Structure formats: C-alpha cells, structure tokens
Amino acid sequence: MLDAKIPAGQLNSKWEDYKGHCKLVNPANKRSLEIIIVGTGLAGASAAASLGELGYKVKAFCFQDSARRAHSIAAQGGINAAKNYQNDGDSVFRLFYDTVKGGDYRSRESNVHRLAEVSANIIDQCVAQGVPFAREYGGLLSNRSFGGTQVQRTFYAAGQTGQQLLLGAYSALERQVALGNVTLYTRHEMLDIVKIDGKARGIIARDLTTGKLERHFGHAVLLCSGGYGNVFYLSTNAMGSNVTAAWKATKKGAYFGNPCFTQTHPTCIPVSGDHQSKLTLMSESLRNDGRIWVPKKQNDTRKPSDIPEDERDYYLERRYPAFGNLVPRDVASRAAKERCGAGYGVGTSKQAVYLDFAANMERYGKIEAGKRGLHNPTPDQIRQLGKEVVVEKYGNLLDMLAKITGEDPYEVPLRIYPAVHYTMGGLWVDYELMTTVPGLYALGEANFSDHGANRLGASALMQGLADGYFVIPYTIGNYLADEIRTKAIPTDHPAFVEAEKQAQETLDRLMNIKGSKSVDHFHKRLGKIMWEKCGMARNEQGLKEAIEEIKALRAEFWKDVRIPGEANEINPELEKAGRVADFLELGELMCLDALNRRESCGGHFREESQTEEGEALRDDANFAYVAAWEYKGDSTYELHKEALVFEECKPTQRSYK
C-alpha cells in the first residue's frame, strides 16, 4: 500500500497543523537552492512566481513561444471559491463535499479539503493582481452557478476566465524574471528527468529553435505540464498539449495514478468532418441558461423551430429534476450519448443534441422590459432585450460558435456533443504533491489528486492556482530544508551525460526511420482506438482488443513514421513524433487501468457495472483505491494501491435526481 503522508488529526485542521510544523528554509539558503519548473500554465506560472518571490532560483520551461500561451488560457467558465459572497449557504465544507461527491468518491479527502480551504485566498490574490473579474453595479464581485452544485460560487471574467487568471499569473512570473529570480526558457521542451542517487536533480530539454539538447540542474523539479487528453487525437486541448514530461517521469520511477480517469465535456461543438484537428468547447456556464433537448421522435429531420414544445424531450430535466441541466459533466455526457445512440440525435451526423436559449431569452427579455417600464412589449422587443442579456453573458462564446459553424446562435439552437476535455488521472503525488521520486513534484492537471473520477466545472483553475500559489511554497520547503548542504551538481555528471545520450538516441532513431506515413496518421489512428474502446463507455472485450491494437500500432509507428527536415532546426513534425510516441505507450496503460477497474465511477463507465436505470455503479468494497502504476519495462506495469479512506463524506450512490 502506498503512503500518501497525510498529516494526522481532524480533517479541517490538517493543513493548519502541517503549515505550523513543516520545515522552513532561511532566506540565505533559498538563494542557493535551484528549482526547475516545467510548464507555465496556471500551476507552473503561479508556482514559478511564488517560489521566485520567496528567493529560490527558478528556471521555468515552456514549449510555446511565450509563457502566456499555456492552455490554461482557454478555460472559459470560471473558478470556484468558498467565499459565500452570495449568502446562499456556501462554506469550505460544502465546496469540499461537492468536490468529493462530484469526483464520485475516488479522490483523497485531505487534499480536497485543503483545496477548499485555500480557494478563497486565490480570489483575493487574483483581484490584487488586477484580474478583472465580472462585477455587479455596486462594485462587488459577481458569481454564477456551475454543474454539480446548488450554490453560486463561481467567479468569472465573461467567457475568458482562464485567460485573465493566466495573464495574472504570467505577469507575476514576468515580474520575477525582471527581478532576476526566474529564468524563462520559451520554445523549450523537456525530454527527460535526470536522477542522481534516487532523487530528481534536473532535466534534459531541447531548444526547439536550434534543436540543441541542454542539461539543467535543479535541487527539485516541478512538473506542471497539464493533462493528456490529446491521446484521443480529437480533444479540446491545444494542439501542443502532451504527456511527454509526465511520461518520461513515469519511466524514471514516478507512479502514474488512475490513468483511465478522463472527462468528456458535454457541451462541445460536434465534429464536422475528417479534416477536424481539434474540438471546441462551449463553456458549461451555457447550461445555466440553455435547455438541452432532442426530439421525442426518432430520426426526426424537421428544423428545430418546426418541432413544437410538446414534441421535445428535455431529457436532463426529465431524468434529473433536482439538478436538471446542471448535472455534473459525466452524467450530462453519458445522457447525450444515450439519446444519440437510441436514435434521437440531431444534425447531419445525428451525433448531437440541442442546447436552446429561446426560453431564457424570452424570460430575460420580459424582465428587462419590466425594468425599462415597457408595459406592452412586442415579441420582437422582448427578443431583442433578451438577446442583449445573453450577449453580455456569453457573447464571446457565441461569436466563436458562429465562426465555426456559420450559423446564428441567437436564431437557431446550438448543436452540441461531448468531447474529451480533461484528465483527472496523472502522476501519483502524496499530500505534499511529491511523486514517488524524491524531489520530483507534480502540480495542477499533471497530478491525479483532487478530482477523483470526475472533475466539477470551475475546479481546474482552482486546483492549478491552489497548488502553485498556496501549497507548493510550503511543501517544497519541507524537502529543500534537508538539501541546503547539497551544492549545485555540475551538468557534466555521468547521470546528465547518460540522460542526454538517451534523449539524443531517441531523436536520431525517430529521424532515421524515414518511413512512409506522417505522425498525424498514427495519432489519428490511436485516437480512434481510444475513443471507441476507452472513451465514454468501456467494456472488457473492447479494452483487451484496444491493448493489442495499440501495441501493433506502436510497432508500426517505429517502423514506418516519416519525419521530414533536420533535427537541428525548428521541426514541428519531430516534436509531434516524440509526443505521439509517448501517447502510444500511455494509451496502452490507460486501457490496462480501465480493464483493471471493473466498476463504473465518474467519467469511467464500465458497461458491465451499471444500475437498472443505466447510471454508473461503483464497487466500493473492491475499488475504493487509487491505482498507481509503476513502469517495469516495455508494456509491463505493476499496480500499487492507495486505499481511500472517507472520514467525512460517506460514499453513497451519487444522485442528482
């Protein structure tokens, strides 16, 4: 059994006790301690800024041309915090409870409670940085609701919350760069972890402009490299999002936790054709004001406006009257898949459902008309006034939708379908966010810890910033306090030489295959296997087939991939090839984990384990554990378990009815 090093004591005092007793590093010693941070999204940028402020020597790496481009920037809807500004009954405990329940009782209580405790500090910090959250006329902060909760605790900046939070963290980071505390390496990709005497001591990075390999020493290494949703090829992730940093760490001894826990987001724009390179999400906040429906008749080809109200099936409101359109993402996604599978889907592909603003536009229009003293407004006036309200709330999202689909979202209902969005699994970390390799940490989406088997909306931003601003500054000191006697290790140490040699050999091997098919060709085929057999629904036979198919595909990749150009220049195909090579290994482990977990929970739906009504059926007696996989060589992994103990939230069948 794995030991997560959870502090003893009452759940609500663990973090306070930890902070009061963890080791500290004095300012003079901090100046000679070096920390490497891979990734500059919310977790990486906030960690780099905070650790730089403390006086550590920080080196931060990102593969994009600027730290501001990390994919946290694309998060739309908002960030949760237990501020209870709305006086609607929220509290730290409620946020904690909602998150554990939303994660279908597969997350670690102590981590989630800490997350809820620091959530309020995040909002304070961001406002102090100048993050322009939405405000009410009185000048105070505005909130909205999100799926899986019954309070309004989500802070937002139109549909660009991630952008504003990341730019806040990015400017804090750039300030530390100017002060000389952080050195930033843009257009650099980490290719390996360097371990000396069992501890993480540095990385090998490739300068993507010159193709040169570089060695960088650090007393500790933080991986803030995001999730692995791109293993599905089509996802809402950025094109460059990848698992390489986390995967190289896995091969160096860090265990990978719950790899099969992936999230499909219910409100994305459906696939339009084979050329599709990525999928675009429409914020979950749209479900606040949009009603989801399909026709009551199968294969109904009428225009949505021609389908009368009583021939529409608002299936979420019907099945889940308590939460309605605001059920958690996994529930909403599966319900859409079920309707489409049963023949009620809409659009040319029949793989879509409607999200309709008409009812709420009319309601808002009437309210606005009342406010303006219009006593007998015409239907057109109501429509126009209602549209203005919707534009203010979601304008930028609906404009984006119009560009992609060519339809006017204010006139016709949106067509949506689930798409891969987030990965709850990731590197296994203990309470201090340290992986099983001493000195190697994982923060944000790159770790597995806080979201269990399903993440609630507006919780990813919260976790990334909690880890970076408020957790790691304490926990890393507890490790580095024992490292103050360790001098910087010169990078001509044999461990660095060997790691660089191996990275170079992998690059040479890829360049020398000179096969016949592009990297994307293999990536698309992998994505298809994953989506069909390890996607929204999984079963034993499919998973077993998928493992064999992935093995065969990987062998073919290493024989037949074609990478044009040279290794010593900007070469996007070579970058992609390295990432896809890692996805081809991770995909197999995901299927293995999904096969092992013979229960349904959250986003992981095993067809063999469901209730009579088709809801996910957990098996707490046998699977209330984190599956942490140790790499043992080609296609060989050993399963370690961390038992999940629930002291405060007693696991029950999740009900949103």
Next chain:
Amino acid sequence: MGLTLKVWRQKNTKAQGGFETYQVKDISSEMSFLEMFDVLNERLINEGKEPIAFDHDCREGICGMCSMHINGRAHGPWAGTTTCQLHMRAFKDGDTITVEPWRAEAFPVLKDLTVDRGAFDRIIESGGFISVNTGNAVDANAIPIPKDKADAAFAAAACIGCGACVAACKNSSAMLFVSAKVSQLAQLPQGEPERATRALNMVAQMDKEGFGSCTNTGACEAECPKEISLTNIARLNREFIRAGFTYEK
C-alpha cells in the same frame, strides 16, 4: 474548393526567404484556415517535401500563438478573428491566397511563417504587472470597483498578445499592445501605486525593442482579433504625459 496558395518560405532567420506556390484542392468550406494548412502539410510530407512551419496551439482564438498575414491582412479577411478561427467559407473556389509571416523588425522570422515575439514578453517584464507577492492580498470585496471601470479594464485585458497590431501597422508600432496593458491596470485601484512608472517603463522598453512610432492611423484596431479599442492608445498617451509631469525621480 480548389485554391492557389503563395506561401512565404524561409529556412531560418539568416536565410533569404521567398514565395512558393502550391495548389490545393478538395478544401471544404467547413475547414478552418489552419486545417487547410494541415491538409497541405500532410500532402507535402507524403511527397517527401518539408512541411510549412507555422505557430499555432489552442485553435480556439485565445492563446495568441497563430500569426499569419493573409492577403495583406493580419489574421485574414474576417474582422475580430484570429487565423485559427478563420474558416474557409471566407474564400471561394479558384481564389489565390498569399500568406506571409508578421513583418516587423522587432519580430524576426525564425522559419517560414514563425516569428520571434519575445519583445512582447520583455515589455511586460518592464512593468506590465502589479507588484503583489503571493499571500499579501486583502479580501477581494474589500475594494469595490465600479462596474464600468471593471468592464473597461476587462475589455483592455482581453488582448491575446498575438502581434497583429504590429503586423498591421505601417510603422510596426506596438502601441495598441502596450496601451492595452497600461489601460487595464491604470483603471483599477490596485494598479494605482505603480501607475506612473508602469507607463514610463513600458514605453521605454517598447522603444528599445525597435517598434515604430504611432501615427494614429488605426490599422491596429481594425485588425485586432480581440477588437481592442484605439481609445486605449489615447489613454496610454495621457498616462505617459501625466507620468512625465508628476513623476519625481
């Protein structure tokens, strides 16, 4: 549809660049502009040629990485749209499309359509922040901010740092970019303590990076994918002059 593409190819910063012409066919109007490039690159790879290098990442118009100058316009013909959100509906069968990288001395070409925008990061380093260390914040609702001020700050903060304003400007001026950040922070009470030094330092760094002067033509505003308003430049000018008169060092 079938199209003729004239694309700028350049091996690296030092090499001489030039246009290459490509024919593409079977392009669907539902594709994004970058997906059309994916199709072309896939073909080039299959033909044993080197694909075209271009920057892109989120493909949903927010990361600011994509940066193509299309038919003489930054991010192409649609207003308020990044290259990745431009869709092929904007073109018709038989069109010839010319694609270049951003052209500006401060943005050297790295390869093909990829440029180095590190100058923007250095401008932010010079003052595009509020100096508040983690853990120093008061309660978020302790300082109410009037909604119109908060909204104006947000509108300025929507800048994605793509560099289209520079590419569109005949002088390669970065005034819209700099003014967006200065405006955001100048309108918030949290930004007040560093208001003067921020304006002075960011303008000084902008000049140092080799961006040109602003002549209020407004091409930047017209081409900005996030529709950042020219009034921000007016505010930057006010902030800069104000700082010049009031700053005592």
